Amino acid sequence: MQIKNFQIDQSLKELTEHRTVVLPIACYQTTINQNIHGYIPLHWHDEIQFVLVVKGEAIFQINEERVAVQEGDGLFINSGCLHMAEELNQSDCVYICLNVSPHFVLSQELYTTYVLPYVQATNLSYQCVHANEPWGKNILDALANIHQWIQQDSPYFEIDISVQLALMWKNLIMNGFQLEYDQTKIVKSARMKQMLAWIHLHYAEKITLDDIARAGQLSRSECCRYFKRILHTTPLSYVTDYRIQKSLVLLQEAESTVTEVAYQVGFHSTSYFIEKFRKSMNMTPLAYKKAR
Template sequence: MQIKDFKVDENLKELTSHRTVVMPVACYETKISNNINGKIPLHWHDEIQLILILKGEAMVQINEDKLSVNEGNGIFINSGCLHSAEDLSGDCIYICLNVSPHFLLPQELFSSYIYPYIQATNLPYIRIDRNNSWGKNIIDTIVEINKLINENSPFFEINITSLLTFIWKQLIRNGFKLEYSQTEAEKHKRVKEMLNWIHLHYAQKISLCDIAKAGKLSNSECCRYFKKILKTTPINYLINYRIQKSLLLLQEPDSNVTEVGFKVGFNSTSYFIEKFRKSMNMTPLVYKKKEMVNEI
């Protein structure tokens, strides 16, 4: 089994190139459990995303909302929204379709039919239910786009552009209602700033006050933002991020648990082991030995 490391930058922006050779479009099947963390971590990107669950069930978080998506159904995730995915069934496989908003329609129509929708603060996501006729239309079209990309048949790019226009029209006619709140936009901007700061400084000594200062918030407001959007505390998020960063280091042949713990910001080996065990259901040493066996 190939284990994939999900790459994001210090702002949580995904580093994967979402495009085929000639189009700003990516469509592929993925298995959540193949990720190095066993899940798709919190991230964002400029592209819109459409997910179709082919097998099993996933828990998808978009900004502060969590929702389960089961086999045969899907979800639209808007541009710039924080999102993550966990496998609820143990075998979840889905099609992921990422598209640059600028590729959905001709540029002359962008300001009228694209920009207002990707900027709307009330549209972080839309459920796509195959029991609705428009939802089934979108789901069938995602499958068709995936097939066209895999087959690479003549003129497939032209066919895909028309299918993407069809999907967007279905969403506009049936799923989108426009609202914009400067307060909501500012809230998510501050959260990204705090996460960015954590990702840059996680290996250093960090306090709640440091994280709050990065978001220009009081300590209590900082905790409230994390609780509402990320469903955790700032310090627990920091600890879990340090553990995620430790996974690749532990896979290095010459690494040891104490050195890895200090490299990712833990000032006590016993505390690192305690928190690692709580997060991964095993000690760092057991994880290291397990990964070494998998590589043989």
């Protein structure tokens, strides 16, 4: 089984290039538990995303909300939204993911009227897409078609895809959203990304709560509230969890030792690293290393 490492930069922006050879899109199948972390870590990207769960079930977190998606159903995730995914009930969840540049959804003449207001809306971070609703089925069928055409490299598939994207977008927005633009939500999202970016840049160093709060231009108490509300954890617990994530890649290197890895990712005690690793991964770092 291939274990995949989900690449993101210090700001949590996904590094995957979302495009085929000629189109600003990417459509691929993902098995959640094959990721090196066992889940899809928190990230964001400029592209909008459509998801179709083809096996099992998953929990997706989008900004502060968590939503379960069952087999056969899907999800729309808006541009710039922090999101992550984990499988439910050891269901070996597999989903098809379509990432699309908002500028490619419709022609430039229609973009300002029919795409930009929805991409910028603060009350449309995500939308559940259900196969038992006609508009939802239209979207999910179109997504499945796009995935198949890209795999088969069918003649004129680029034209077919552009037609299906327009259909998907029309079905998404025709439900009559009352769009909102809340500046407070925009600021909160930016501050959360700033704090996470700072952690991801400095995780190997000594980090205090004051450091994290300062990165988001917040008080200590408000910083803790941000992490509790959005990530359901404390800032320093997030730092520990992130260090564990970073250690997984290093432990797979043949020449690495547990002690070296512990210090490389910011732990100043090998025993403390082992304790936290065992709690997170249900095995010791050495056992994990030998299993790879």
